[in-house]
Amino acid sequence: MNTNKIPVIAIDGPSASGKGTVAQLVARKLGFHYLDSGALYRLVALKTMQLNTDTQNPIAVAEIAIHLNVFFKDEHIYLDDTIVTNAIRTEQCGIVASQLAAYPQVRAALTERQRAFRQLPGLVTDGRDMGSVIFPDAVLKIYLTASAEVRAQRRYKQLIEKGMNANIADLLQDIQKRDERDSSRSIAPLQQGVDAKLLDTTSLTISQAQDAVLSWYNDMLARTRV
Numbered sequence: 401m402n403t404n405k406i407p408v409i410a411i412d413g414p415s416a417s418g419k420g421t422v423a424q425l426v427a428r429k430l431g432f433h434y435l436d437s438g439a440l441y442r443l444v445a446l447k448t449m450q451l452n453t454d455t456q457n458p459i460a461v462a463e464i465a466i467h468l469n470v471f472f473k474d475e476h477i478y479l480d481d482t483i484v485t486n487a488i489r490t491e492q493c494g495i496v497a498s499q500l501a502a503y504p505q506v507r508a509a510l511t512e513r514q515r516a517f518r519q520l521p522g523l524v525t526d527g528r529d530m531g532s533v534i535f536p537d538a539v540l541k542i543y544l545t546a547s548a549e550v551r552a553q554r555r556y557k558q559l560i561e562k563g564m565n566a567n568i569a570d571l572l573q574d575i576q577k578r579d580e581r582d583s584s585r586s587i588a589p590l591q592q593g594v595d596a597k598l599l600d601t602t603s604l605t606i607s608q609a610q611d612a613v614l615s616w617y618n619d620m621l622a623r624t625r626v
């Protein structure tokens with residue numbers, strides 16, 4: 401089947417804005433598949449750290465990305481048959497992922513793997529370039545953000561709930577550095593596309609953010625059915 405007919409909702413945005421949470425809820429509500437593209441970059445970062453790979457060598461890192469042995473099952477993520485669901489969620493893993501994600505070779509190595517998630521009846525995906533590069537024909541594109549201070553608070557609460565160490569001041573600094581790196585890189589920079597709807601969740605609950613996405617999606621459906 402021509403997968404271009406399969407609907408995609410692309411939710412891009414900066415770190416800890418709530419992209420993944422909202423995307424998963426919307427996917428569940430619509431019965432769509434879900435892709436956390438950031439997890440793939442985090443998995444590459446974890447594997448490079450495990451192998452002590454020279455992260456200054458884009459070719460070596462891209463080789464890891466190409467041969468990544470990963471699968472997603474229910475709530476868990478497996479790397480080489482080992483559960484790494486929490487291991488990839490450390491801030492250190494996020495920082496390394498952000499650094500490696502600036503290599504064109506790494507992005508190219510993960511492109512088709514991401515596009516393979518586009519399966520019937522549909523896909524909801526979150527990341528930095530889902531609407532701009534990976535799925536430019538997405539039926540709905542959203543740029544989901546929040547203030548850096550609120551995002552640091554959210555990530556802090558999230559890490560503490562996972563039993564991980566966290567320091568709010570360090571997190572704010574990491575988030576601001578990651579925002580800068582992800583949005584200033586030459587390839588697939590994080591930015592709100594002209595065709596992406598802005599959803600600032602600074603003062604919204606998770607439920608309100610989910611409802612906003614579902615409302616936009618239903619409006620799109622109504623317009624295309626006319």
Ligand SMILES: Nc1ncnc2c1ncn2[C@@H]1O[C@H](COP(=O)(O)OP(=O)(O)O)[C@@H](O)[C@H]1O
Nearest residue numbers: 415416417418419420421554558601604605606
């Ligand atoms: N609107 C919101 N209000 C309060 N907390 C939120 C909101 N959206 C997400 N969260 C929480 O913030 C944390 C980070 O959300 P997450 O979806 O992991 O962000 P991202 O995928 O953008 O990095 C999670 O613990 C999540 O439950």
Ligand SMILES: Nc1ccn([C@H]2C[C@H](O)[C@@H](COP(=O)(O)OP(=O)(O)O)O2)c(=O)n1
Nearest residue numbers: 415416437438439441497498501527528529
């Ligand atoms: N589609 C994507 C997803 C993530 N990345 C990079 C940039 C991000 O800082 C890291 C980690 O992404 P991830 O979405 O897991 O990070 P957050 O959960 O938003 O903190 O990977 C990317 O370049 N492109």
